[in-house]
Amino acid sequence: MELYQIFCYKRLRECFTLTKRNIVFVLNDYNGHGGAQRVAAILTEDFVNDGHNVSILSINEQENQKSYFPEHVPIFVLHKNGYRAPSAKSLYKNLKKFKLKTVNEELRRRFSLEKRRKDVLKFFSQFGEEPVYVIVIQVWGMQWLEPLLYKDNIKIIGQSHESYNAARNSNRYKRILQYYRRADKFLLLTEKDAEAFKNDGFTNIGVMYNPSPFRVYNDPQALYNNKTIVSYGRLVDGKGFDILIKAFAKISKDIPDWKLHIYGEGPEKDSLKALINVLNMENKIFLKGNTNHPEEVLSDSSIFVLASKAEGLPMSLIEAQSCGLPCISTDCAPGIREIIEEYENGLISPIDDVDVISRHIKRLAKNPELFIKYGQNAFSNSEKFERKSIRDKWYELFDELEDLS
Numbered sequence: 001m002e003l004y005q006i007f008c009y010k011r012l013r014e015c016f017t018l019t020k021r022n023i024v025f026v027l028n029d030y031n032g033h034g035g036a037q038r039v040a041a042i043l044t045e046d047f048v049n050d051g052h053n054v055s056i057l058s059i060n061e062q063e064n065q066k067s068y069f070p071e072h073v074p075i076f077v078l079h080k081n082g083y084r085a086p087s088a089k090s091l092y093k094n095l096k097k098f099k100l101k102t103v104n105e106e107l108r109r110r111f112s113l114e115k116r117r118k119d120v121l122k123f124f125s126q127f128g129e130e131p132v133y134v135i136v137i138q139v140w141g142m143q144w145l146e147p148l149l150y151k152d153n154i155k156i157i158g159q160s161h162e163s164y165n166a167a168r169n170s171n172r173y174k175r176i177l178q179y180y181r182r183a184d185k186f187l188l189l190t191e192k193d194a195e196a197f198k199n200d201g202f203t204n205i206g207v208m209y210n211p212s213p214f215r216v217y218n219d220p221q222a223l224y225n226n227k228t229i230v231s232y233g234r235l236v237d238g239k240g241f242d243i244l245i246k247a248f249a250k251i252s253k254d255i256p257d258w259k260l261h262i263y264g265e266g267p268e269k270d271s272l273k274a275l276i277n278v279l280n281m282e283n284k285i286f287l288k289g290n291t292n293h294p295e296e297v298l299s300d301s302s303i304f305v306l307a308s309k310a311e312g313l314p315m316s317l318i319e320a321q322s323c324g325l326p327c328i329s330t331d332c333a334p335g336i337r338e339i340i341e342e343y344e345n346g347l348i349s350p351i352d353d354v355d356v357i358s359r360h361i362k363r364l365a366k367n368p369e370l371f372i373k374y375g376q377n378a379f380s381n382s383e384k385f386e387r388k389s390i391r392d393k394w395y396e397l398f399d400e401l402e403d404l405s
Helices: 002-016 035-049 091-096 101-125 139-150 164-168 172-182 191-197 219-227 239-255 267-279 292-298 316-321 333-337 354-365 368-384 385-403
Strands: 020-031 053-060 075-077 133-135 154-159 185-188 205-207 228-232 259-265 285-288 305-308 327-330 346-349
Touching: 020 035, 020 139, 035 316, 035 333, 035 385, 053 139, 101 139, 133 139, 133 164, 139 154, 154 172, 154 385, 164 172, 164 191, 172 185, 185 191, 191 205, 191 305, 191 333, 219 368, 228 239, 228 292, 228 316, 239 259, 239 267, 239 285, 259 292, 267 285, 292 316, 305 316, 305 354, 316 327, 316 333, 316 368, 327 333, 327 354, 333 346, 346 354, 354 368, 368 385
Parallel strands: 020 053, 020 133, 053 075, 133 154, 154 185, 185 205, 228 259, 228 305, 259 285, 305 327, 327 346
Antiparallel strands: none
16 A cells, blocks of 8 residues: 555656746747757747746747747747847957947947847846746857846756867857856757866756657668668758768769658758769759658658768757668767767768768668668667657756756
8 A cells, every 4th residue: 555655646746746937948040940949849849748838039030931839939039030140349459440330330239239138138027036947059149148147037058059179169169158157057969078068167067968859660671672862951061962972973883773862951052963963963862952851751761871070969860860760970079979889870981081971871772681780779779869858857957957046
């Protein structure tokens, strides 16, 4: 009887003690189509389904673009109509050089920033003194949120969706130092990146994986029979789609039944089309445009290839493993090796190495036994990115921050 009472108590606590929380996601632009927006949308859906009060604060918005977020979630946009805030300029240096136009632009920027900060404070006034958990997806938005750093009821959780090295070698690192040191928590995507920031003196570090929006078992033999290499992402230089196209073209004659599908849109589309034509690959390589159903695309494919020059913890790799696809990736961030265990569930190549990527594709395409082994292991590995597990880790973090209040 005593064991039964304990069991009932635990079940009742699970059902009735989930605290309804105020959660605000802050994004550069809520209707962008990057991995950061997709992660925020997945978490938003899960938090809303659990009864939490979720809203979106977006610094900008892209014109004529739909978002991943549910329609009933309130979205507040600071700057509409595609506005992009100019970079800060030194008043002292430009006054000294009599660059009065630059000085005037900087004064206008500062005036606009202060005005928008007041709008941010007004937005958060709706919560009164209730606790609010603010998840800042990208550090750029922190300059508008600075007044919130001094409010006891507001818990700032900063995120970086790139590797330590990528952040360290960009102008974002100064913002990270300026703002995320003072956040209640600064979340990285991998233990290696977290350790690097700790070595830089950060004391508020944590690690949080990106969740997969789905986990779909596919028969490995059926996946192999699709005979399709797939990749997706924004068509920009940093994603390395030109390298992937060259790598596939190099071994296409050795795997004549196989094709390459690339999904996405972006400024490099025309140059990639031209490259496909130059290589006479129009009947083998296809630019398929955007997709809103990556799980269907992956289930109709065989091997996923990521040829990027820099990433954090790529959603595309996580999603591919969650459909049972063996993956090939460039060694472009510590996060890659948190997803791919080389020679167990996928293969890794140096950045920009056409020869190695082409050999990896050929190896998996011509070896169905190895393909099936890697695919099965990939699906098993994807369990650690399952969305319910990641959601629960967020709740543990909220509890931790609440206990520190």
